[in-house]
Structures are given as C-alpha cells and as structure tokens.
Amino acid sequence: MDKVLGQSVPRLEDPPLITGRGRFAADINFPHQLHMRVVRSPHAHAEIRSIDTQEALALPGIHGVWTASDIPDIGPVDLRADRAAEVLKPYRQPVLAKGRVRYVGDPVAAVFAEDPYLAEDGAELVAVDYAELPAIVSVDDPLGEFAPGVGTEVAIIPYSYGDTEAAFAAAHAVVELDLLTGRHSGVPMETRGAIGRYDAAKDILELHGAAKVLHRNKETLIRMLGRKPSGLHLYESHVGGGFGIRGEVYPEDVLVLAAAQRFGRPVKWIEDRHEHLMCANQGRQQHHWARMAVDAEGRILAMEDTFHHDQGAYIRTHGVVVPNLTMCLFTGLYRVPAYRARAHVRLTNKTPCATYRAPGRYEASFVRERLMDAAAAKLGMDPIEIRRRNLITKAEMPYTIAFDEPEAKDGEIDSGDYALLLDKTLAHVGWDSLGPELARRRAQGELVGAGIGMFLEEGGLGPSDGARIAVDTEGDVEVITGGASLGQGFETSMAQICAEALGVDYRRIRVIHGQTDRIPYGIGAHAARTTVMTGNAVHATALAVRAKALDVASEILQTPGDELVIADGTVTRRGRATGPSITLGEIAAFLAPASKNRGAHAPGLNAEEFFNTTETVFPYGIHFAVVRIDEETGHVAVERFVVAYDVGRAVNPMLVEGQLVGGCIQGLGGALYEEFAYDPHGQPLAVTFADYLMPTAAEVPDVEVLLTEDAPSPHNPLGIKSAGEGGINGVGAAIAGAIDAAISTPGAVTQLPVSPQRMRELLRDRQA
Amino acid sequence: MTRKHDITLTINGHDHAITVDARRTLADAIRDQCGQTGTHIGCEHGVCGSCTLLLDGVPVRSCLIFAVQCVGVAIRTVEGLAQGDELHPLQRSFIEHHALQCGFCTPGFLMLAVGILENEPNISDADLRAALSSNLCRCTGYANIVKAVRAAADELRAGP
Ligand code: FES
Ligand code: FES
Numbered sequence: 001m002d003k004v005l006g007q008s009v010p011r012l013e014d015p016p017l018i019t020g021r022g023r024f025a026a027d028i029n030f031p032h033q034l035h036m037r038v039v040r041s042p043h044a045h046a047e048i049r050s051i052d053t054q055e056a057l058a059l060p061g062i063h064g065v066w067t068a069s070d071i072p073d074i075g076p077v078d079l080r081a082d083r084a085a086e087v088l089k090p091y092r093q094p095v096l097a098k099g100r101v102r103y104v105g106d107p108v109a110a111v112f113a114e115d116p117y118l119a120e121d122g123a124e125l126v127a128v129d130y131a132e133l134p135a136i137v138s139v140d141d142p143l144g145e146f147a148p149g150v151g152t153e154v155a156i157i158p159y160s161y162g163d164t165e166a167a168f169a170a171a172h173a174v175v176e177l178d179l180l181t182g183r184h185s186g187v188p189m190e191t192r193g194a195i196g197r198y199d200a201a202k203d204i205l206e207l208h209g210a211a212k213v214l215h216r217n218k219e220t221l222i223r224m225l226g227r228k229p230s231g232l233h234l235y236e237s238h239v240g241g242g243f244g245i246r247g248e249v250y251p252e253d254v255l256v257l258a259a260a261q262r263f264g265r266p267v268k269w270i271e272d273r274h275e276h277l278m279c280a281n282q283g284r285q286q287h288h289w290a291r292m293a294v295d296a297e298g299r300i301l302a303m304e305d306t307f308h309h310d311q312g313a314y315i316r317t318h319g320v321v322v323p324n325l326t327m328c329l330f331t332g333l334y335r336v337p338a339y340r341a342r343a344h345v346r347l348t349n350k351t352p353c354a355t356y357r358a359p360g361r362y363e364a365s366f367v368r369e370r371l372m373d374a375a376a377a378k379l380g381m382d383p384i385e386i387r388r389r390n391l392i393t394k395a396e397m398p399y400t401i402a403f404d405e406p407e408a409k410d411g412e413i414d415s416g417d418y419a420l421l422l423d424k425t426l427a428h429v430g431w432d433s434l435g436p437e438l439a440r441r442r443a444q445g446e447l448v449g450a451g452i453g454m455f456l457e458e459g460g461l462g463p464s465d466g467a468r469i470a471v472d473t474e475g476d477v478e479v480i481t482g483g484a485s486l487g488q489g490f491e492t493s494m495a496q497i498c499a500e501a502l503g504v505d506y507r508r509i510r511v512i513h514g515q516t517d518r519i520p521y522g523i524g525a526h527a528a529r530t531t532v533m534t535g536n537a538v539h540a541t542a543l544a545v546r547a548k549a550l551d552v553a554s555e556i557l558q559t560p561g562d563e564l565v566i567a568d569g570t571v572t573r574r575g576r577a578t579g580p581s582i583t584l585g586e587i588a589a590f591l592a593p594a595s596k597n598r599g600a601h602a603p604g605l606n607a608e609e610f611f612n613t614t615e616t617v618f619p620y621g622i623h624f625a626v627v628r629i630d631e632e633t634g635h636v637a638v639e640r641f642v643v644a645y646d647v648g649r650a651v652n653p654m655l656v657e658g659q660l661v662g663g664c665i666q667g668l669g670g671a672l673y674e675e676f677a678y679d680p681h682g683q684p685l686a687v688t689f690a691d692y693l694m695p696t697a698a699e700v701p702d703v704e705v706l707l708t709e710d711a712p713s714p715h716n717p718l719g720i721k722s723a724g725e726g727g728i729n730g731v732g733a734a735i736a737g738a739i740d741a742a743i744s745t746p747g748a749v750t751q752l753p754v755s756p757q758r759m760r761e762l763l764r765d766r767q768a
Numbered sequence: 769m770t771r772k773h774d775i776t777l778t779i780n781g782h783d784h785a786i787t788v789d790a791r792r793t794l795a796d797a798i799r800d801q802c803g804q805t806g807t808h809i810g811c812e813h814g815v816c817g818s819c820t821l822l823l824d825g826v827p828v829r830s831c832l833i834f835a836v837q838c839v840g841v842a843i844r845t846v847e848g849l850a851q852g853d854e855l856h857p858l859q860r861s862f863i864e865h866h867a868l869q870c871g872f873c874t875p876g877f878l879m880l881a882v883g884i885l886e887n888e889p890n891i892s893d894a895d896l897r898a899a900l901s902s903n904l905c906r907c908t909g910y911a912n913i914v915k916a917v918r919a920a921a922d923e924l925r926a927g928p
Contacts, residue, residue, distance in 0.1 A: 010863055010864070011863070011866070013871070014862070014863045014868065014871070015863075017868055017871030017874055018855070018859045018862055018863060018868065018871070018874060018878070019806070019846065019847065019849070019850055019855075019859065020804070020805070020806020020807070020845065020846035020847040020849075020875050021806065021847075022805075022806070022871055022872075023805075024805075024808065024872060026799070026805070026808075026809065027799075027805040029800075116796075117789065117791065117792070186906075187906060188870070188872070188906055189808075189810045189816060189818060189870070189872045189873045189904060189905065189906045189907075190808070190810065190870070190872045191810070238870070238871065238872075239870060240808075240810075240870045240871070240872030240873075241869075241870045241872060241906050241907055243906070272812055273810065273811040273812060273813065273816075486870065487869040487870025487871065487872075487907055488869060489869065654866050655866070657866075658866050658869055658907075658908060658912065659869075661908065661909040661911055661912075662869060662906075662907045662908050662909045663909075664909060665909030665910065666906070666909075688811070688813055688815070689811050689813065689815035689816055689904070690813070690815060694904060694906065695909075695910075696901040696902075696903075696904060696910070697897050697900045697901040697910040697913065697914055698897060698898060698901035699901075700909060700910050700911070702911050703909060703911065
C-alpha cells in the first residue's frame with residue numbers, strides 16, 4: 001500500500017450510512033422493551049405542590065410512573081470526577097425534580113409504557129400542581145437563592161498575570177466594550193436517545209445510545225447507581241452529530257438504566273426535537289465588559305475582561321469548564337504583557353449550559369477581536385496591521401502564558417508561525433486588490449465590508465490513551481480504541497494511522513470505538529483530543545505489532561529485520577518485488593497459541609500500547625469574511641468566508657476540511673441567525689426548528705479552506721493537532737468586523753447573533 | 769382507544785401487512801413496524817427533512833403523513849436505492865464528495881435529491897440549491913452535498 005497517512009482516502013464509515021443500514025439510537029430495539037416518556041416542567045421556576053399519577057397509571061398499556069419519591073436512592077446527576085469541586089455540588093440536577101423545578105423542561109416524572117404513543121398519552125395524564133416562583137431570566141438580574149443559604153452566583157473565577165493597573169495607567173489609549181454573546185447549542189440532527197437493558201445472566205447493566213465520553217460516563221453512572229465497574233457497560237452505535245452537547249450524562253440516561261434494572265425489561269427513550277431544544281445542554285451566553293490598553297503604535301499593554309456567564313438552571317457534568325476556557329486563551333495569538341479576567345458564573349431559570357463546539361473560545365474570540373477592531377479604530381490604524389504588530393512571533397516559540405492563580409492551567413504554546421498564516425490568508429483572498437475593490441463598492445453605495453478573526457485553540461489534552469491491535473490469520477486487522485465517533489470520520493482516520501505504521505491496506509482495518517466492554521480505558525471524543533491522543537496511541541500500538549511481525553518474519557525468511565519491509569500486508573526484502581515473502585496473516589497463524597512453530601514467541605500477532613503526554617497542542621487559525629448587507633431587509637449575505645488553519649499535520653485533509661467547513665457554517669448560524677431566546681417569565685421562545693433558525697443550503701457561502709501544515713506539533717510523533725473546533729472559533733469575530741466595515745461604523749456590532757432585526761436596528765442607528 | 773387498521777404498505781416494491789392506529793405516522797410505521805430504519809426522524813414537525821422519502825415519485829416528509837393514508841402508494845426509501853451491490857449514482861457521488869459526516873441527514877437528502885433529479889433532470893444550479901435548502905444538515909455545511917448532487921445530476925443526464 002502506498003502512503004495513506006495524509007491522503008484524502010474515502011471513508012470507511014460511508015457504506016452503511018449511505019444505504020440506510022446505519023444504527024442510530026432510535027434504530028436499536030430489544031425484545032419486550034418498554035418506552036419512556038418524561039413529564040417536564042412548564043414553568044421556569046416553581047414549587048411542586050403535588051403530583052397525581054393515578055389517572056396515568058390507570059391507562060391500559062402504562063407499566064409505571066415514577067416521580068422523585070420512586071428513586072430516593074439515586075442522587076443528582078454527578079459531575080465528572082475531575083470537575084467535581086465541592087462548591088459546585090449543591091447545584092447538581094436531580095434525575096427527577098424534588099420539590100422544585102428550575103427551568104422549562106426540567107424532568108418531573110417518567111412514564112413507562114408498552115408503546116411510545118401510549119407513553120405520551122400517559123404523560124399527558126400526570127397532573128402536577130405547581131406554585132410559580134419568580135424566575136431569574138437574565139444573567140444580569142439581581143442574584144437570588146438557589147436553596148436556603150446557597151446563592152445563584154456559583155463562583156467567581158479569576159485569571160490574571162502582570163500588572164494591569166500600571167499598564168492601563170500608562171496607556172496611550174484605552175478601549176472599553178460592553179458585549180453579549182447569544183445562547184446557542186450544537187443541535188445535532190439526531191436527537192438524544194438512551195436504551196437501558198439489564199442482562200441478568202451476566203449481571204451487567206447496559207446503556208445503548210451512549211456517545212462521546214463513554215468511559216467517563218461509565219464512572220459517573222457506576223457512582224450514581226452503585227454498580228461495580230465490571231457490572232455496567234456503555235455501547236456507542238452510530239451517532240448523528242455531537243458538537244459537545246451529545247453524550248454527556250443527562251437525567252434520562254440514569255432513568256432508563258434504573259428502570260431497566262427495576263422492571264427487568266429493556267427501556268427505550270428517544271428524545272423529541274421539542275425536548276431537545278429545551279433540555280439538551282446549551283451554551284455561549286455571556287455578558288462581557290472588556291477593555292484594552294495600547295501604546296501609540298498600537299502595541300497591546302494589557303487586556304481586562306469581567307463577564308457574567310449564564311449557566312442556566314443547574315451545574316451539569318462539566319462543572320465550570322466553559323468560563324475557564326473563555327479565560328485561559330482569551331489573549332489569543334497576541335503578545336499581551338498583562339491580563340486580568342473575572343468570570344461570574346451565575347444560575348438562571350433557563351436550560352442548563354455546558355460545552356458546545358469551541359466552548360468558551362467562540363465567545364472569547366468575539367470579545368478579543370472586537371477589542372482589536374476598536375483599538376484600530378481609535379488609533380486610526382488598519383485592523384490587519386494592528387493585529388500583525390501584536391502577533392507572537394515564531395522566534396518566541398515555545399511561548400508560555402503563566403497565570404498567577406495556582407489553579408489556572410498555564411498555556412504552553414508548542415509551535416506556530418502566526419505571521420506566516422496571516423500572509424498566506426491575505427494572499428489567498430487577494431487583499432491588495434480586494435481591499436480597494438470593497439472600498440470602491442462602498443463608495444458606490446453598497447454595504448460591503450471585510451472582517452477578520454484570529455484565534456488560538458488548544459487540544460490533545462492527555463494524560464494518556466491506549467489502543468489494542470490484533471491481526472487475524474486472514475491478515476485483517478482489528479484496532480480497539482477508547483475513542484468515540486460522532487460522525488467526524490474517526491474510524492477512517494484511525495485506520496489510516498494504523499495502515500501507515502503497520503503496512504496494510506486501510507480498508508482491511510476494523511476500528512472499534514465506544515464499547516466499554518472491549519477496552520477498560522478511553523478518552524472518548526471531546527475537547528478536540530481524539531485524533532491527537534487516540535491517534536498517537538494507535539500509532540504506537542501499530543508500531544509494536546509491526547516490530548513483532550518483523551521479528552518473526554526475519555526468523556522465517558532468514559533475513560535481518562532491518563532489511564525487511566511491510567507493504568500491503570506482506571513482508572518482503574527491501575527493494576525486492578520478488579523473492580521470499582510472508583503475509584501478516586501467515587505470521588498470525590505462525591504465532592497462534594497452538595502453533596508448533598511458535599517457539600518462545602508470545603502467542604498472537606497483537607499489541608497494546610499507550611500514548612502518554614503532559615503537553616497539549618495549540619493549533620491556530622484565521623477567519624476572514626466579506627459580507628454584503630441589504631439595507632431594506634437587514635439581510636447579511638456572506639459573499640466570502642475563508643478559514644485558514646494550521647493543523648500541524650492532517651491525517652486526512654478531506655476530513656479536516658469537512659470539519660472546518662461544517663464548523664464554520666455552525667458558527668455562521670450563531671453569528672447571524674440562531675438564538676435561544678426567552679420571554680420575561682423564562683418561557684423559551686425557540687422550541688422548534690421554525691424558531692431556532694439554523695443555516696440551510698440557501699444561506700451558506702462556499703467556505704474556502706486554506707489548510708496549512710507549517711507548525712507540526714513537536715509534542716507527539718505524528719505532529720498532529722486537532723481540527724474539530726477550528727472552523728467555528730473565529731466566525732462571530734470575523735462577521736462582526738465585516739458588518740462594522742460594511743456599514744462604515746466601527747464598533748457597531750456589540751451582540752451576537754446579528755439577526756436581521758438587529759441588523760436593521762444597526763442601520764437605523766447609523767442613519768440617526 | 770383509537771381503532772386499529774389493517775393496512776398494506778408497499779415499500780421499495782415489497783408489501784408489508786401491518787396493523788396501525790390511525791394516528792401512527794408513516795415514518796414510525798415504516799421504521800418500527802416494517803423494520804426499515806433508514807428513514808430517520810429529526811424533528812417530527814416537517815422542517816428538517818430527515819424523514820424524506822418518495823411517494824409515487826414525489827419527495828414527502830413521512831413525519832407529516834399518516835400510515836393509513838399511504839395504502840396503494842409506491843413508497844421508496846433509501847433502502848431501495850442500490851441495486852444489489854450496485855450503488856445509485858447519487859450514493860456514489862455522496863461518498864466521492866464527502867457529502868456526509870454523521871450520516872443522519874443523508875437518507876433524507878438522498879431521497880430528496882432522487883426526487884428532484886427524476887422530476888427535473890435539467891435543474892439549474894440556483895434551483896437545485898433552493899430545492900436542497902428544504903432539508904437540514906448540521907455537520908457538512910452543505911457545500912459537499914450540493915456538489916455531490918450536481919455531479920450525480922450531470923452523470924445521470926449524460927446517461928450510462
Ligand atoms: S422528521 Fe420529518 S421533517 Fe423532520
Ligand atoms: S451529515 Fe450529520 S447531519 Fe448531515
């Protein structure tokens with residue numbers, strides 16, 4: 001097989017998906033299963049006075065109805081072990097509300113029935129008597145009490161270094177902004193689903209429809225349900241998109257498991273879209289007050305940011321990771337001598353929040369890049385020039401951002417040539433002629449303009465991930481990983497890495513993921529770490545299998561190992577197409593446990609290796625947008641969008657581009673259309689696809705991807721960085737800059753999304 | 769309790785005799801009672817298009833129609849596209865153009881595209897994009913879907 005790593009080979013995932021033979025959560029059925037329907041709060045904040053389940057229970061086909069009192073031994077949905085600070089624990093979400101509901105959609109009761117239609121009928125008959133309470137709807141509202149003595153401000157988190165006070169005092173100029181990012185979410189096309197099953201013969205409780213971080217979720221569920229580690233397993237099948245929000249532990253996962261065990265029957269729950277838009281994790285909603293000090297040449301002296309983070313009604317599995325992510329790379333690609341940030345994590349009576357693709361980063365990039373644009377305007381400088389002047393240079397790499405706070409993790413930037421990427425981006429768009437061309441069009445009355453957003457990402461957080469590889473006697477390869485697939489082409493990427501290292505056709509490799517009973521550890525698919533961690537684990541393991549194969553082959557072929565090569569699954573002498581050879585399948589047969597020839601070799605052509613690292617990788621990118629605004633309707637047409645991104649090394653450029661384009665369009669949704677709005681009583685206003693407006697083929701530009709490999713990571717043998725979030729990170733920032741430029745009003749955009757209504761307000765303000 | 773109806777659905781040329789409530793949607797009946805789970809359900813209110821299939825050659829959202837309304841109608845789903853191991857040109861084109869990531873929206877897009885191209889083989893680029901904008905995809909950003917359908921349209925028009 002020729003080189004396969006770095007090639008845009010077709011995906012292994014496609015054949016079943018393209019023929020309707022995928023297996024998504026709703027496609028999984030077990031004999032004799034029950035169907036669950038959740039009764040949810042219609043109020044943003046209320047006391048539960050009583051719940052009457054009699055009428056529902058009397059309905060034929062209803063098997064049971066649970067309220068909180070039916071599961072007294074099950075605690076609230078737990079935080080992941082590494083996120084479980086004591087102060088957060090009081091804010092966890094009960095599996096079923098106990099005495100109080102805190103957002104519209106909060107689970108109150110669960111109905112179990114023979115058929116999903118009957119379960120819905122039953123749910124409608126559960127009568128709950130509520131006494132409404134005042135709701136906190138805005139994150140800027142006065143603080144309230146979550147419980148007696150427990151306030152709604154969960155934490156105030158500081159990140160800082162350097163002397164910001166002195167820097168602001170000595171500044172040539174200071175810009176100050178008040179900015180809002182809207183509430184969005186990943187909204188995968190497949191809703192959530194969970195099927196619990198208890199296998200009494202093996203005493204194993206099974207969760208099907210699981211996703212993303214199965215091993216961690218297993219730990220959480222074991223703690224919550226009091227199972228032994230060997231007595232509960234999670235199984236991932238096809239997953240219809242994740243984007244950070246799918247695959248966390250939610251109340252429904254716990255309910256189907258508990259019910260499956262108690263009823264002795266499989267229990268299936270499939271979320272409907274209405275529920276999804278009220279109950280799955282949301283994110284992004286922050287209110288920032290940011291300022292920046294610069295000298296007369298536009299060099300940054302200090303940045304400061306205080307923000308309110310709208311956490312929604314509870315602290316979910318992630319704890320407070322999102323506000324941390326907002327702050328830790330806030331300074332982006334720039335050299336910032338002093339920095340001070342404060343996050344106020346506050347609860348509101350709205351859907352709980354957690355990570356959504358580029359969590360915290362999209363928000364931070366919007367704020368930081370707005371500051372850069374504002375400083376450029378204030379100094380009368382070109383927005384691109386002021387950025388260039390402040391870029392951390394290649395010569396400064398590795399570059400450390402060290403915080404004063406001991407609990408704040410320092411940023412140890414591994415590599416990067418930011419100025420080079422900026423040059424390439426400007427050359428790609430033809431800025432020398434595009435800039436004047438846009439100015440000419442503006443002079444003729446068109447509302448067109450360009451904006452730019454530059455950003456830093458972090459991925460590949462360790463500490464460790466493993467893989468197991470076995471070659472069978474046919475020469476087919478099985479790679480077992482603890483990774484997860486949310487549609488990003490994980491199987492293909494891992495097969496390519498294994499194929500390259502081992503010397504087999506990638507199409508003969510079966511990649512296992514998301515099965516906790518196949519491998520006891522796994523990092524899953526989150527925080528853009530899968531390709532880096534699992535990829536390098538697969539690489540190390542494939543090399544170990546290769547070494548084993550060559551060891552045996554050298555014995556059989558009577559040739560020193562270093563004169564042998566493996567290609568297309570066959571070991572031959574280097575440079576000799578003909579002559580003695582042996583296939584990997586034959587070596588596997590030679591190594592079979594009962595093989596007479598095996599001698600002192602350990603049985604089986606297989607290996608297990610780990611990739612360990614304490615370092616992270618820092619991919620980076622530049623987003624460049626050109627927009628044209630319709631003065632009448634406020635419609636913002638995106639004429640061009642360029643995603644320039646240094647991925648270190650691309651395993652499969654086609655897949656990386658796919659991730660970048662898809663992420664970019666999600667980012668455009670968040671910048672221009674999507675918003676989970678609430679009325680003053682905390683009633684959600686976007687609970688259908690008619691209200692939560694995601695981009696369709698009609699709105700999207702043909703995103704241009706400029707993929708570079710100028711800064712491979714020195715921290716892993718493959719040099720790879722992560723790509724999942726590079727398409728979305730800077731979109732809000734670039735669109736905001738472009739809109740400002742189009743209407744020749746620096747600083748006009750202070751809020752995302754810039755919906756057509758808001759755009760029209762901006763146009764009106766401009767005329768006034 | 770709603771009255772049960774004995775009906776026969778004809779899916780990809782095969783008859784399925786099932787018993788349904790009047791209120792059972794076509795999407796649910798096909799998936800749960802006929803075992804054809806390639807047709808997906810993404811919203812159940814007619815917006816996302818994941819459930820798109822062909823009724824007598826016309827793309828329809830199967831979440832918005834009841835199974836009892838579909839007796840005597842030729843239903844075509846994604847499972848019927850390939851002829852044995854021979855993929856439909858649209859299926860091949862989707863693979864070649866990386867027009868799917870998670871693949872959840874894919875059956876709906878394929879059936880929508882089949883309907884479009886069978887009814888309007890010479891469709892313009894602008895009309896094609898407009899027609900494809902009736903379905904949602906959250907992974908790909910659409911560009912590759914549009915490219916894949918365009919390429920398949922050209923191939924189909926050129927003939928074998
Ligand atoms: S499921 Fe039918 S249109 Fe969304
Ligand atoms: S490929 Fe995932 S929704 Fe379209």
